[in-house]
Amino acid sequence: MAKGNRGVANRGPHSAREGALQILYAVEVEGAYANLVLDRVLREAPINRLDRSLLTELVYGTLRWRNRLDWVLGRVVRTRLEDLTPWIRNILRLGAYQLLFLDRIPASAVCDEGVKLAYRYGHRGVAGLVNGVLRNLARQGREIELPDPGDDPAKHLAVAYSHPEWMVDRWLRRYGFEETRRLCEADNRPAPQWVRVNTLKLSPLELAEKLKPMGIEAYPGRLVEESLCLVGEINYTELELHQAGYFYVQDQSSMLVAHTVDPSEGQRVVDACAGPGGKTSHIAQLMKNTGEILAFDIHQHKLGLVEANCRRMGVSSVSTRVMDARQLPGELAGWADHVLVDAPCSGLGVLARRPDLRWRRDPEAMKQLPALQKELVRAASGCLKPGGTLVYSTCTLEPEENEEVVEWAVENCGLLLDDLEPHLGKGEWSEEDRRKMRGGFIYLFPHIHGTDGFFISRLRRPDGM
8 A cells, every 4th residue: 555545435425436436445455245335335435426426446356357458557557567566557447447338437547547546556656657557548548459369279268358368268179269258258247237127026017117117127037937037227125125025136047946946835954054045035935935944054154144035024934143164964854844955156158247356266266176075965955854855056167066066965975966957957958058957956147148147056865755
């Protein structure tokens, strides 16, 4: 941090650009989660509606395109970006994003605001550097060449579509160039706003009609009948329909998990990794708030969210317990008709929704996840009755965390793969999707299904075991 500016990030922002800068600093230096910090700033800062929209665009856009921005800046800045303070580095990224991706903002305004921020968060010398770099970018930034795809496909995609090169390299080996390009491209589009209608209270059509007077359009989903895609600028926390429990903000891919469980009224369900409660409350909704659902999580604050969401949605069939699900089954051996293991994972399927996640993930640390996931499946499967089903899901696309865990469970936990098609078949699926469902699992891809990236599988304990 530049001398004389210690603690400046704790001051309230004077503009959308300054607010974006403070959030980018918190993400890079303090390890903060962009969505949480952004929500707090939007809640607390006296920013008008237009500036709120710009602030959100600047934060998520700069995070999405960080690798490409750094490549372009690296061809203009005389010193190395990593040698600059985080404040100045992110001032340059913010300016570069506006100049390269937001045509509606005049270049002169971008440069002037960048200089003002550099004075406030640096000094006269770096303000001159910022001024020179941004004016140079305004003249020639879009002409700077990217890595040649013929020479280095991974480097090209990593820069052109702003993903870590190690991640792109993994996908290239698995999917090939064009599919990887389409996946990276989809990760850089803002995620659609899907909600699950709480059919305990109203129908999707009734909710859509209630949203119309608020200027919010709602369109039905192709994969889940109680899903709606909302179009408009929406502050969910202030929306009375949300507070009244009429819907839950949830992607279609996540909604499919409860349908894969496919519980009947009056049954017993264990949700082994329940926080924050989206899938838990959905299972309760499908059971029409009957039966028993035990929701486990290792974190008390996550179970607090489960309880709050269930109250809001009028669900009373869920009980929560703070516990590491690896300690299951205990007294729950043979208790459950269904078990859900929505496992902790690398999250590489939700990069459109959480653009900062791509810069957080470490390929070496990811190698530890399958062992945890297998432990959870082994422990939770002990809760199943004979003939009971276990649904395993993640929001990642990596086979080590997905089908390899399922294959291990079949070999080591006495489980059999179960056909998904009877449970998900109402949606608009390709024949290839249906073929995979019959094999016991399915992947959902942002560039193919228009959802978050997701993996869902269904396993069954044989009768008599």
